Amino acid sequence: xxxxxxxxxxxxxxxxxxxxxxxxxxxxxxxxxxxxxxxxxxxxxxxxxxxxxxxxxxxxxxxxxxxxxxxxxxxxxxxxxxxxxxxxxxxxxxxxxxxxxxxxxxxxxxxxxxxxxxxxxxxxxxxxxxxxxxxxxxxxxxxxxxxxxxxxxxxxxxxxxxxxxxxxxxxxxxxxxxxxxxxxxxxxxxxxxxxxxxxxxxxxxxxxxxxxxxxxxxxxxxxxxxxxxxxxxxxxxxxxxxxxxxxxxxxxxxxxxxxxxxxxxxxxxxx
Amino acid sequence: xxxxxxxxxxxxxxxxxxxxxxxxxxxxxxxxxxxxxxxxxxxxxxxxxxxxxxxxxxxxxxxxxxxxxxxxxxxxxxxxxxxxxxxxxxxxxxxxxxxxxxxxxxxxxxxxxxxxxxxxxxxxxxxxxxxxxxxxxxxxxxxxxxxxxxxxxxxxxxxxxxxxxxxxxxxxxxxxxxxxxxxxxxxxxxxxxxxxxxxxxxxxxxxxxxxxxxxxxxxxx
Numbered sequence: 001x002x003x004x005x006x007x008x009x010x011x012x013x014x015x016x017x018x019x020x021x022x023x024x025x026x027x028x029x030x031x032x033x034x035x036x037x038x039x040x041x042x043x044x045x046x047x048x049x050x051x052x053x054x055x056x057x058x059x060x061x062x063x064x065x066x067x068x069x070x071x072x073x074x075x076x077x078x079x080x081x082x083x084x085x086x087x088x089x090x091x092x093x094x095x096x097x098x099x100x101x102x103x104x105x106x107x108x109x110x111x112x113x114x115x116x117x118x119x120x121x122x123x124x125x126x127x128x129x130x131x132x133x134x135x136x137x138x139x140x141x142x143x144x145x146x147x148x149x150x151x152x153x154x155x156x157x158x159x160x161x162x163x164x165x166x167x168x169x170x171x172x173x174x175x176x177x178x179x180x181x182x183x184x185x186x187x188x189x190x191x192x193x194x195x196x197x198x199x200x201x202x203x204x205x206x207x208x209x210x211x212x213x214x215x216x217x218x219x220x221x222x223x224x225x226x227x228x229x230x231x232x233x234x235x236x237x238x239x240x241x242x243x244x245x246x247x248x249x250x251x252x253x254x255x256x257x258x259x260x261x262x263x264x265x266x267x268x269x270x271x
Numbered sequence: 272x273x274x275x276x277x278x279x280x281x282x283x284x285x286x287x288x289x290x291x292x293x294x295x296x297x298x299x300x301x302x303x304x305x306x307x308x309x310x311x312x313x314x315x316x317x318x319x320x321x322x323x324x325x326x327x328x329x330x331x332x333x334x335x336x337x338x339x340x341x342x343x344x345x346x347x348x349x350x351x352x353x354x355x356x357x358x359x360x361x362x363x364x365x366x367x368x369x370x371x372x373x374x375x376x377x378x379x380x381x382x383x384x385x386x387x388x389x390x391x392x393x394x395x396x397x398x399x400x401x402x403x404x405x406x407x408x409x410x411x412x413x414x415x416x417x418x419x420x421x422x423x424x425x426x427x428x429x430x431x432x433x434x435x436x437x438x439x440x441x442x443x444x445x446x447x448x449x450x451x452x453x454x455x456x457x458x459x460x461x462x463x464x465x466x467x468x469x470x471x472x473x474x475x476x477x478x479x480x481x482x483x484x485x486x487x488x489x490x491x492x
Binding site for chain 1: 385387388390391392393394395396397398399401405406409410413488489
């Protein structure tokens with residue numbers, strides 16, 4: 001069923017994408033950041049988003065996390081509208097309650113980790129499960145310790161973030177997001193604030209997630225090598241649009257568009 | 272009469288006055304903290320009505336004299352049928368006044384918490400109330416403790432004004448003793464000393480302890 005502007009109230013069928021941006025527009029005043037963005041991400045797919053700064057790539061993740069409202073179009077997650085809610089056969093902008101119910105499917109890791117400084121690593125991970133999901137402390141602890149073990153941070157579980165290195169903090173942040181059992185994970189330049197020697201400890205955790213878990217992931221990154229290694233698809237953003245997208249081997253090996261070629265050669269020169 | 276002889280004779284009255292001063296201080300502080308929190312949060316609210324109410328409150332209580340506020344509560348409200356006993360009127364006036372100053376500290380403290388903390392709390396799907404209570408306020412509290420220490424000392428000294436409506440606090444007792452003995456240097460010297468001791472050895476160490484305690488909770492030590 002479609003609403004009068006032509007957007008489906010719900011997406012059904014076997015090939016329903018986990019995430020779907022339909023003609024999404026985002027602007028700040030006169031500045032258009034994203035222009036009629038169409039992007040589908042299948043369940044279990046790992047999509048990397050690359051592009052020059054100001055191309056709107058981080059905005060894509062922030063809109064999906066509902067940190068930013070959109071100015072046009074509709075975002076769907078798991079077939080149901082996220083940015084909007086159905087009301088009387090139409091899609092209307094989502095209210096806080098709808099956002100809260102749909103946001104549960106999405107987790108996010110940030111460039112600057114944003115761990116809660118007044119809580120230990122373990123408490124950071126337990127906070128959401130206890131406060132939001134209503135788990136018992138014992139259940140939340142088990143779940144959090146398992147995840148801290150997975151990211152290699154179990155030995156530091158009782159430390160506050162101020163005692164942890166950037167790489168360690170980011171691994172705790174990944175565990176914290178995973179503790180909410182999201183269907184979609186968003187990584188926003190998670191290695192950009194790290195010292196070069198600790199980037200590997202974070203990328204290894206993400207590699208492990210890709211190979212062992214069936215999460216849908218969107219990752220904004222400046223690390224072309226990493227994106228090439230682990231992505232199912234790479235999207236090159238330019239000027240608020242997807243300029244080119246495809247499997248990493250094609251996009252990196254044989255870019256079709258001139259802007260993609262320029263960007264990639266500029267990045268290669270910088271390394 | 273030397274200070275020692277003076278104290279030997281009048282210490283029970285000074286002590287009882289100091290007791291009332293401490294009681295006024297504690298009640299006004301509790302009220303002031305509660306009002307600060309309410310008004311500080313209201314001033315940051317999305318709701319224009321709540322925001323307007325907070326701004327009005329802060330303007331009135333910060334923009335006018337504490338003594339006049341005290342007289343209003345004690346002498347004018349009864350004319351409108353609301354009579355408040357003098358002890359209560361005392362800490363109400365001082366607490367409501369300090370609450371207006373504290374509201375700005377609360378507001379500033381909350382705004383000083385980095386935006387990323389709000390976003391991370393939203394990303395684990397906390398409700399707006401949970402974000403404030405569990406994530407933002409605990410951090411805001413640490414940031415605003417040092418200026419709160421100053422405000423608490425101001426508050427302690429501000430309680431001396433309740434003697435003007437005959438609350439038998441330290442200042443009231445001192446004035447009573449003075450008017451019957453004319454030992455002005457001794458009595459006001461003793462009062463000065465007692466206020467200093469209360470501020471320096473009770474309020475300040477407590478606030479320092481609180482700061483250290485909160486810093487430890489943040490893992491900052």
